[in-house]
Amino acid sequence: MKQLPFLVLGVLFGVVMVKSEAMSWYRIQEMFRFHSFHMYGIIGVAVTLGTAGVYLIKRLGLRDYRANPIVFYPKEKSVFRYVLGGTLFGLGWALSGACPGPVVVNIGYGYLSFLIVFAFALLGTFVYGLIKNYLPH
Amino acid sequence: MNWLYQPWPWWLSGALIAAIMLLLVYFGRSFGFSSNLRTLCAMAGAGRHVKFFDFDWKSQIWNLMFMAGALVGGFIAAQFLTKDPAVALSPATVSELKAYGFSAPSAMQPAELFSWQAVASGTFWLLALGGFLVGFGARYAGGCTSGHAISGLSNLQWPSLLAVVGFFIGGLLMTHVFFAWIFK
Numbered sequence: 001m002k003q004l005p006f007l008v009l010g011v012l013f014g015v016v017m018v019k020s021e022a023m024s025w026y027r028i029q030e031m032f033r034f035h036s037f038h039m040y041g042i043i044g045v046a047v048t049l050g051t052a053g054v055y056l057i058k059r060l061g062l063r064d065y066r067a068n069p070i071v072f073y074p075k076e077k078s079v080f081r082y083v084l085g086g087t088l089f090g091l092g093w094a095l096s097g098a099c100p101g102p103v104v105v106n107i108g109y110g111y112l113s114f115l116i117v118f119a120f121a122l123l124g125t126f127v128y129g130l131i132k133n134y135l136p137h
Numbered sequence: 138m139n140w141l142y143q144p145w146p147w148w149l150s151g152a153l154i155a156a157i158m159l160l161l162v163y164f165g166r167s168f169g170f171s172s173n174l175r176t177l178c179a180m181a182g183a184g185r186h187v188k189f190f191d192f193d194w195k196s197q198i199w200n201l202m203f204m205a206g207a208l209v210g211g212f213i214a215a216q217f218l219t220k221d222p223a224v225a226l227s228p229a230t231v232s233e234l235k236a237y238g239f240s241a242p243s244a245m246q247p248a249e250l251f252s253w254q255a256v257a258s259g260t261f262w263l264l265a266l267g268g269f270l271v272g273f274g275a276r277y278a279g280g281c282t283s284g285h286a287i288s289g290l291s292n293l294q295w296p297s298l299l300a301v302v303g304f305f306i307g308g309l310l311m312t313h314v315f316f317a318w319i320f321k
Contacts, residue, residue, distance in 0.1 A: 014210015045151025085277025086303015092270025108211025124272025
């Protein structure tokens with residue numbers, strides 16, 4: 001039962017990805033061609049409200065549902081891994097038209113060919129783990 | 138209630154995504170979807186051979202539940218909340234995609250890429266390549282759109298901004314350079 005909130009939030013996430021059409025390959029193409037404000041609006045509002053929320057949590061010292069202090073962990077400092085890894089990710093994002101969340105939402109929607117994308121995303125994750133010590137970070 | 142069946146406006150969708158991220162924080166977790174791929178590798182026993190996957194994956198069950206929810210959410214929205222799934226794509230994109238052999242949208246996704254007929258006639262390898270790059274790149278960069286663009290930027294993390302810049306370098310390269318080679 002203690003996992004229920006995460007299931008519910010996941011359902012909401014899936015519904016939002018469909019109803020915002022952020023799960024659509026077409027919308028991702030439109031974004032990378034700068035033909036519509038739609039995707040930028042979605043991400044822009046999410047980040048603006050998210051930044052305000054995180055700021056308030058820190059400023060007011062808010063606590064989580066168990067009354068534990070909320071801590072945010074800073075990302076590890078580096079340049080190379082973020083730009084290069086991000087670029088590889090972006091190449092895949094524009095080709096398949098979906099980042100990991102929407103891949104799963106597409107499968108639920110009924111686009112079962114996204115199972116191929118998902119399977120190879122798992123393979124990509126595995127290969128990264130296999131060779132990460134040989135990669136520049 | 139008719140609005141429910143229409144595509145939702147960007148501001149509502151963006152606000153709901155922020156709410157999901159902040160509620161995950163309230164429940165003591167953080168929004169980062171691609172970690173699930175690592176967790177699934179660990180569950181399958183990859184940790185016996187590769188140290189990167191040797192961690193207590195049971196601590197990540199909450200995120201697997203979120204992923205299961207996303208699957209259900211996609212199903213619910215498709216079955217009960219969508220009347221006309223054809224994406225109202227901007228005419229400029231429609232006309233540019235036409236040059237690559239894509240007709241105007243009649244559904245959420247192009248049949249030219251995702252129908253089984255297309256998959257059988259070769260797009261299998263495009264979906265495979267796209268998926269591989271997404272999985273590999275997300276772990277290399279330490280996160281995907283949710284972990285970096287939403288969670289990371291909201292916490293004003295420089296590394297996340299670098300990652301998002303990378304996402305766009307890759308996305309623009311694929312769209313404006315490689316598409317001409319791939320979709321001839």
